[in-house]
Amino acid sequence: MRLLHSSKWIQIGLLAIATVILAPAAFAQDAGTRVAVVNSEKVFNESNLAKAMQTRLQNEFTKRQNDLRDNAQKIKAAAEKLDRDAAVMTEADRVRRQRELADQDRELQRKQREFTEDLNQRTFEERAKIAEKANLVLKQIAEQRKIDIIIQEAAYLNPKADVTDDVIKALNSLK
The missing domain is CATH 1.20.5 (Single alpha-helices involved in coiled-coils or other helix-helix interfaces)
Structure with missing residues (x-):
């Protein structure tokens, strides 16, 4: 069976x-079938909408990223100090300090995961907005040029069939 x-x-x-x-x-x-190809990654990287998205995300997440980096450096410095001072500390103080560092490290890792998840979510949301506009532009290009099929990414591409730069130009002209 x-x-x-x-x-x-x-x-x-x-x-x-x-x-x-x-x-x-x-x-x-x-x-009679007309096929064109678009490089969506190029659209997501080179269009004015994509550049504006990168700026928005950078403005939104730079402070958190810097705070995480600063916290990581503080924990590292505290761990190095503990290593240097461990020989002259009481056992109880050393164990207490190790626990505090472990707690701080866990908290930092949690915040780093949240940061990554938030950044990925916002990037997805912003790319979806660009994709929506790009799809409208692709439809217009297809109708104007009487293209039957537009494919994303191709193993081989004759430059005549590439409409990527036209999509970027059309997106850049949107207000």
Whole structure:
């Protein structure tokens, strides 16, 4: 029974692979199909919207990032001081100080995780706004040039089919 189940998934996988391989051939047979490609990462990195996004995120997160770096340096300095002074401290003081440092380190790690999660969330939100506008621009470009399909990222790209710079130019002209 398990072998039959695995066999079914293998057949589905082979069908999917065949579809991926044969689909371009089907498009090629229809000489009227026009295909273009856009490099979305270039749009997210080079458009004015993307640059404004980077500035907003930097303004929003720089203070927290600097605070985290400062706290990490303070903990490191305190740990180095403890290492130097451990020989002359009482056992109770040394253990108490080690616990305090461990607590501070855990708190710092928690704040670093929150920072990373917040930054990732805000980056996702900002990129979604750019993607929404880029999709509208892509639709306009497709309609103007009578393009049937616009693909993101391609293994091979004839420069004539690349509309990335046109998308960036159109996004940059938006107010």
